[in-house]
Amino acid sequence: MADLDRVLVLAGGLSPEHEVSVHSGRSVSEALRRLDVEVQVADVDATLLDRLTADPPQVVFPVLHGSAGEDGTLREVLELVGLPYVGADPAACRLAYAKPTAKALMAARGVRVPRGVVLPKSAFHDLGAPALLERLADRLGPTLFVKPDRGGSAFGATPVTGVQDLSAALVSCFAYSDSALVEERVQGTELAVGVLDTGDGPTALPPVEIVPDGGVYDYAARYTAGRTEFFCPARLPEETLDRAREAALTAHRALGLRDLSRTDLIVTEGGEVVFLEANVAPGLTETSTFPMAAAAAGLDFAVVCRELAHRALLRG
Numbered sequence: 216m217a218d219l220d221r222v223l224v225l226a227g228g229l230s231p232e233h234e235v236s237v238h239s240g241r242s243v244s245e246a247l248r249r250l251d252v253e254v255q256v257a258d259v260d261a262t263l264l265d266r267l268t269a270d271p272p273q274v275v276f277p278v279l280h281g282s283a284g285e286d287g288t289l290r291e292v293l294e295l296v297g298l299p300y301v302g303a304d305p306a307a308c309r310l311a312y313a314k315p316t317a318k319a320l321m322a323a324r325g326v327r328v329p330r331g332v333v334l335p336k337s338a339f340h341d342l343g344a345p346a347l348l349e350r351l352a353d354r355l356g357p358t359l360f361v362k363p364d365r366g367g368s369a370f371g372a373t374p375v376t377g378v379q380d381l382s383a384a385l386v387s388c389f390a391y392s393d394s395a396l397v398e399e400r401v402q403g404t405e406l407a408v409g410v411l412d413t414g415d416g417p418t419a420l421p422p423v424e425i426v427p428d429g430g431v432y433d434y435a436a437r438y439t440a441g442r443t444e445f446f447c448p449a450r451l452p453e454e455t456l457d458r459a460r461e462a463a464l465t466a467h468r469a470l471g472l473r474d475l476s477r478t479d480l481i482v483t484e485g486g487e488v489v490f491l492e493a494n495v496a497p498g499l500t501e502t503s504t505f506p507m508a509a510a511a512a513g514l515d516f517a518v519v520c521r522e523l524a525h526r527a528l529l530r531g
């Protein structure tokens with residue numbers, strides 16, 4: 216193994232997911248330090264480019280969630296600077312981050328995706344909200360799910376039980392993105408499936424079943440201790456879990472992802488696997504599903520982080 220001795224973990228960022236990213240960054244840096252890798256942690260700010268040039272690390276390990284971190288911007292900058300980094304390249308990030316695009320690619324590969332409509336904020340101004348809202352409910356049914364067409368940590372994402380709640384859900388969605396993805400609400404068991412590739416090709420980790428106490432896996436349910444129960448192994452038939460893993464691998468390959476990813480799915484009562492989205496920078500905090508799944512697969516999180524950084528180093 217080539218010597219890996221200087222890794223820069225990038226965490227924080229300006230997105231609403233700043234706090235989560237800081238926690239992910241802490242987990243990764245502490246894990247690598249346990250293996251005697253020299254780690255520095257930096258945020259994305261006006262000093263970053265100078266720092267990367269003046270004192271370049273061997274490898275960058277970005278754990279930035281939300282825009283810039285996941286939409287390809289940061290990785291484009293790392294390419295410009297010429298530093299190797301862990302994770303998907305900018306083009307793959309752009310595909311995965313745009314949920315309607317990712318859904319279209321998955322649908323083309325035969326994976327079920329929620330029926331949905333993408334509408335920019337301007338459409339509601341230009342065409343009149345009431346008429347559009349009515350048609351949305353006619354098309355997708357009264358039980359809907361509204362979320363930003365790109366984003367994370369369920370910010371601006373709201374379940375809607377009737378057309379009367381639709382406009383409030385859209386207002387909260389438009390606080391995070393100029394375009395809304397209005398979907399049929401899929402009922403069932405939520406799974407997060409990590410995919411890891413430390414050099415032998417992508418492998419799907421054991422799916423993690425997510426059971427939020429209020430039924431909705433929103434920001435509070437994600438990051439408040441005790442608000443969500445996680446089951447790994449998930450309490451679904453093995454055959455269903457195999458299809459969930461297959462869907463996550465399909466997403467990883469179809470979107471051209473690299474090193475690690477996490478695909479969010481819902482399994483319906485009938486056992487059908489529905490793709491919601493794929494993440495290029497999955498949460499790596501102590502309560503995140505990716506490390507949980509790695510542990511269930513018998514992997515040491517610190518060793519996984521080191522192997523990912525090492526793989527990036529070899530690429531560089």
Ligand SMILES: Nc1ncnc2c1ncn2[C@@H]1O[C@H](COP(=O)(O)OP(=O)(O)OP(=O)(O)O)[C@@H](O)[C@H]1O
Nearest residue numbers: 329360366367368369370398399400401432479492
């Ligand atoms: N069509 C849908 N039907 C039912 N629930 C949904 C639907 N879309 C999203 N959800 C719920 O909302 C949550 C957030 O949605 P999604 O995973 O698409 O967005 P996100 O904010 O990017 O999440 P993440 O933090 O995982 O990146 C999901 O974990 C799921 O609980």
Ligand SMILES: [Mg+2]
Nearest residue numbers: 368479491492
């Ligand atoms: Mg998600």
